[in-house]
Amino acid sequence: MFFRKPKPHEEVRLSELRMLSVDAFEQSMPEVMRTEQRSKEEIAKSISIFERACSEFEALEIEPNTENMYMPNINSIKAQKAAYSKTMLGIISSLSGCEYNGESAYERLMEVRGKVDKVLSKILQSNGSFRQVIYSYSNNIGDFKRAYSILEEVSKRAGLAIGRYEPQYSRLQRLHSSISELESLYATSSELRASISSLENMAAEGHVTGAGSAEEARIHEKISLLRKRIAEESSHVATIYNEVEASLAQIRRAAKKYDHISAEKEKISSIIDNPERLIREKGTRESLIRLVKDMRLSISESRIDIKNPEDVINTIDRVLNLGIDERMDEISSWRDTIKSQQQELYDLEKTKEELEAGMRSIEKSKESKEQMEEKLRAIEKETASSKSALEESFMNLYGRKIDIIPDQD
Secondary structure, eight states: OOOOOOOOOEEEEHHHHHHHHHHHHHHTOHHHHHHHHHHHHHHHHHHHHHHHHHHHHHHOOSOOOOTTOSSOOHHHHHHHHHHHHHHHHHHHGGGTTOOOOOSSHHHHHHHHHHHHHHHHHHHHHHHHHTHHHHHHTGGGOHHHHHHHHHHHHHHHHHHHHHHHTHHHHHHHHHHHHHHHHHHHHHHHHHHHHHHHHHHHHHHHGGGGHHHHHHHHHHHHHHHHHHHHHHHHHHHHHHHHHHHHHHHHHTTHHHHHHHHHHOOOSSOHHHHHHOTHHHHHOHHHHHHHHHHHHHHHHHHHTTOSOOSSHHHHHHHHHHHHTTOHHHHHHHHHHHHHHHHHHHHHHHHHHHHHHHHHHHHHHHHHHHHHHHHHHHHHHHHHHHHHHHHHHHHHHHHHHHOOOEEEEOTTO
16 A cells, blocks of 8 residues: 655745735646737737827828818818827827736736726727727728727736636735735734843843932932032022122112213113113123212212102112122122022932932832733734734645744744
8 A cells, every 4th residue: 555655744934925925826827828928919019009100190191081071170180189199199198018017917917907997988088089099080090990909908818817816815825814814913923022021131130229319318318418408508699690680670760860860871770770780791790880879979979860869879788898899799699699509409309310210110110020921922812823823724725734923033
């Protein structure tokens, strides 16, 4: 008794399976490939006939047949003859050098038929527009008819082949859909493994959680001290600034009267209304002190009409003795210090947030890892089932035993 040796399994990379299925599909229907090749040859033949017919028709020098035509315009018909040739040439040129990008001969044949049908439709539409020309030269358009008939036959033959093998093509499409699903499953498995590996690394770093907590506490204490220091120093700066601003406000009315009679370009009142300039501009401080001294002299010499001049002079003396220059330098220095401390505070708070996020991530990873492992087991089970079903489908369709190998292995 003899036993037939079983066919060996053919190992196929998943990335190669789609092309292998297309090759097997085409080998199972050589008629489609022959029809595709013949269609292209006949399209080329039709184009050649059309081009020659257009050239000859345009150069044709005979009178149009206008029998049974009501008040024909001979000159118009002759002019339309050339226009008809150019129109036909333009329509048929859309088939010249056409590239068909279908993955299989069947899909390319569908493209061929679609483009040919579009050209046929345009020809019929144009014939309707040039019906007088066609009627008048009906004995001279034989080549147009012959070329058109060739394209009609191409469309008909392609349609028959497409219809005959549509069930097989539908099965190929379902097979390709299964391939895409298997590719997606393998990709998901790969992503899950990478995520699990990453979570394992984070879990391995879990021993630093205690040290992280101590570091978080240290940073928190430093942030609290820094916030307190910034608040105290900001309050000190505000006290100095408010004292200077209040002192200047007491001489604002006298300053406006002085500005009214003064020939000075700089006005005391404008400086008083914008005391920030005294912090930024040392020259403005010098101008203020000089102008205030001159205002005092003007008041003492009665060049300015002011009630209670003695009281105003005493107020001006307090302003001059306030040490505006030194106080503005002090404010500027404190503000620089506070700005530096605020940047340090921002950096510490950011570090604290990152540390807290890292610790939360480590804790969360312990739960996420278990969930991902469970999901991976389910995906691997679904992948094995999908792989087996796809191998069986390939065997049923094309009689070839295959063993699908994932690309990442």
